[in-house]
Amino acid sequence: MEFVEFENVSLRYAEDGPNAIENVSLSVKEGEFVSVVGPSGCGKSTLMKLISGLKPPSDGYVYVNGRQVGGPLGIVGMAFQAANLLPWRTTLENVMLPMEIVEPYRSTRKAKRAEYEQMARDQLARVGLAGCEDKFPWELSGGMQQRASICRALIHKPRLLMLDEPFGALDAFTREELWCMLRDLWQQQPFTVILVTHDLREAVFLADTVYVMSKRPGRILVRREIDLPRPRDLEVTYTDAFSAHVQVLRESIGRVRES
Amino acid sequence: MRISSKWAYRLAPWLLTLLVIVVWEAVCRGFDVKPFLFPAPSAVVKTGWELFGPIMEHATHTFMTTLVGFAIAVVVGAVLGMVVGASPITYKALYPMLVGFNSVPKVAFVPVLVVWFGIGTIPAVITAFLISFFPVVVNVATGLATLEPELEDVLRSLGASRLDILFKVGLPRSLPFFFASLKVAITLAFVGSVISETVASNMGIGYLMMGASSSMNMPLVFAGLIVIGAMGVVMYELFALVERRMTRWANRGQHSGL
Numbered sequence: 001m002e003f004v005e006f007e008n009v010s011l012r013y014a015e016d017g018p019n020a021i022e023n024v025s026l027s028v029k030e031g032e033f034v035s036v037v038g039p040s041g042c043g044k045s046t047l048m049k050l051i052s053g054l055k056p057p058s059d060g061y062v063y064v065n066g067r068q069v070g071g072p073l074g075i076v077g078m079a080f081q082a083a084n085l086l087p088w089r090t091t092l093e094n095v096m097l098p099m100e101i102v103e104p105y106r107s108t109r110k111a112k113r114a115e116y117e118q119m120a121r122d123q124l125a126r127v128g129l130a131g132c133e134d135k136f137p138w139e140l141s142g143g144m145q146q147r148a149s150i151c152r153a154l155i156h157k158p159r160l161l162m163l164d165e166p167f168g169a170l171d172a173f174t175r176e177e178l179w180c181m182l183r184d185l186w187q188q189q190p191f192t193v194i195l196v197t198h199d200l201r202e203a204v205f206l207a208d209t210v211y212v213m214s215k216r217p218g219r220i221l222v223r224r225e226i227d228l229p230r231p232r233d234l235e236v237t238y239t240d241a242f243s244a245h246v247q248v249l250r251e252s253i254g255r256v257r258e259s
Numbered sequence: 260m261r262i263s264s265k266w267a268y269r270l271a272p273w274l275l276t277l278l279v280i281v282v283w284e285a286v287c288r289g290f291d292v293k294p295f296l297f298p299a300p301s302a303v304v305k306t307g308w309e310l311f312g313p314i315m316e317h318a319t320h321t322f323m324t325t326l327v328g329f330a331i332a333v334v335v336g337a338v339l340g341m342v343v344g345a346s347p348i349t350y351k352a353l354y355p356m357l358v359g360f361n362s363v364p365k366v367a368f369v370p371v372l373v374v375w376f377g378i379g380t381i382p383a384v385i386t387a388f389l390i391s392f393f394p395v396v397v398n399v400a401t402g403l404a405t406l407e408p409e410l411e412d413v414l415r416s417l418g419a420s421r422l423d424i425l426f427k428v429g430l431p432r433s434l435p436f437f438f439a440s441l442k443v444a445i446t447l448a449f450v451g452s453v454i455s456e457t458v459a460s461n462m463g464i465g466y467l468m469m470g471a472s473s474s475m476n477m478p479l480v481f482a483g484l485i486v487i488g489a490m491g492v493v494m495y496e497l498f499a500l501v502e503r504r505m506t507r508w509a510n511r512g513q514h515s516g517l
């Protein structure tokens with residue numbers, strides 16, 4: 001069994017309502033970088049909730065790390081579609097939140113306070129938020145909040161990182177910078193990533209495998225392996241092979257939208 | 260905000276108070292109102308000055324009584340609010356009873372307290388508590404019950420326990436509600452203790468006013484009223500200040516700099 005397994009999973013938000021996602025089966029290997037694309041409202045965020053254990057499936061089974069998901073696990077780091085920073089905490093305190101919950105950080109956080117704080121500061125600097133540590137979330141722009149929330153998802157070195165449109169509110173340059181940051185982090189010490197995005201170039205540049213979902217109820221329509229050699233530089237986005245992948249995905253999404 | 264409008268903002272309450280006093284004095288003098296019916300501010304001040312010692316003694320007593328009742332209300336209210344807000348089921352179960360209890364006029368309760376505890380300070384403390392704990396309960400419960408599921412999910416996705424969620428998001432989120440309720444509760448606590456003192460005590464401003472009115476000493480009654488009002492305003496402002504200090508994040512963009 002792979003690291004993340006979906007077996008014919010469906011989810012309804014209301015007891016007798018329509019399915020948000022329907023009959024989804026997929027498997028993600030440990031260390032794999034997966035992207036999920038699909039039209040708005042097709043159930044991508046729902047998929048994330050199922051993997052992180054925030055919602056139990058209505059039908060089917062979800063396995064993470066060899067066990068059926070019965071509730072949230074500490075091995076997951078999640079950046080939600082909205083930044084969801086706690087408004088009463090400074091940016092630094094927000095980033096350090098997982099260390100107050102997840103072991104082994106939780107029990108050692110008094111003793112290693114300085115070290116952990118430095119980790120958080122380094123992480124913030126990596127996404128270009130140096131100097132914002134003591135600001136409150138409402139003093140940050142939307143894109144800055146998003147970046148802080150990515151830091152929060154990463155800080156406890158999760159084995160499974162889930163990012164729900166994390167770069168949505170960013171300009172093209174910052175976005176590409178953060179692509180490279182994520183690529184480097186992942187290359188240094190591989191962990192599993194599931195990235196939801198609307199940006200096909202982003203999906204192809206970062207992922208090993210891209211899944212395309214149908215309109216609601218969400219189903220997996222296409223699974224495409226991106227065989228571009230690694231490590232990938234931004235230059236790769238100008239190659240024909242890259243464009244071909246993007247083109248194929250674009251067509252399949254076009255078909256989804258027409259159907 | 261410009262300097263002049265900032266000053267206007269600060270002075271407005273004082274100016275209005277002054278205006279009310281002036282009009283009040285003018286009405287009493289202009290229509291020659293009898294002091295035993297409606298004393299002018301000057302008469303009230305005169306009596307207040309002459310009886311400054313006794314008034315302060317009674318006021319201190321009322322103040323302490325109120326504070327003790329209020330303190331109990333804050334502790335009980337916060338705990339009860341947490342219980343009520345902790346889950347939908349306790350919310351559903353406890354709310355009707357609390358609302359019913361709050362609808363009973365607390366004056367009607369004082370005779371019962373007198374039978375149980377006798378005349379004196381204890382019924383006043385309990386009345387102050389009974390009348391002021393409700394807003395604390397409601398606010399803390401509301402703060403917990405209206406917690407955004409998204410913020411809860413942030414914690415849940417990390418595998419946090421219910422207790423973690425309560426301490427890391429539930430309680431911080433409801434702090435602004437809690438502090439907002441304190442300023443309401445403190446003014447209600449004064450109402451409670453004074454009510455009880457007028458009916459069943461031999462100390463306190465309520466008792467002083469009762470005695471004064473039975474001997475037609477209206478200026479003293481009014482002096483008592485004003486002292487209570489002043490204590491209420493001071494405590495309200497104090498807790499409003501505490502509220503602004505403690506929950507800056509919730510008041511952003513408002514006149515938080517004042």
Ligand SMILES: Nc1ncnc2c1ncn2[C@@H]1O[C@H](COP(=O)(O)OP(=O)(O)OP(=O)(O)O)[C@@H](O)[C@H]1O
Nearest residue numbers: 013014020039040041042043044045046047081216
């Ligand atoms: N809490 C909820 N209660 C009821 N229905 C919901 C809830 N959350 C999502 N849905 C429904 O489930 C479907 C899938 O929603 P989801 O948020 O997963 O879409 P998405 O693919 O993430 O969309 P987007 O790209 O716009 O973020 C939508 O039709 C939505 O109406």
Ligand SMILES: [Mg+2]
Nearest residue numbers: 044045081164
């Ligand atoms: Mg979504």
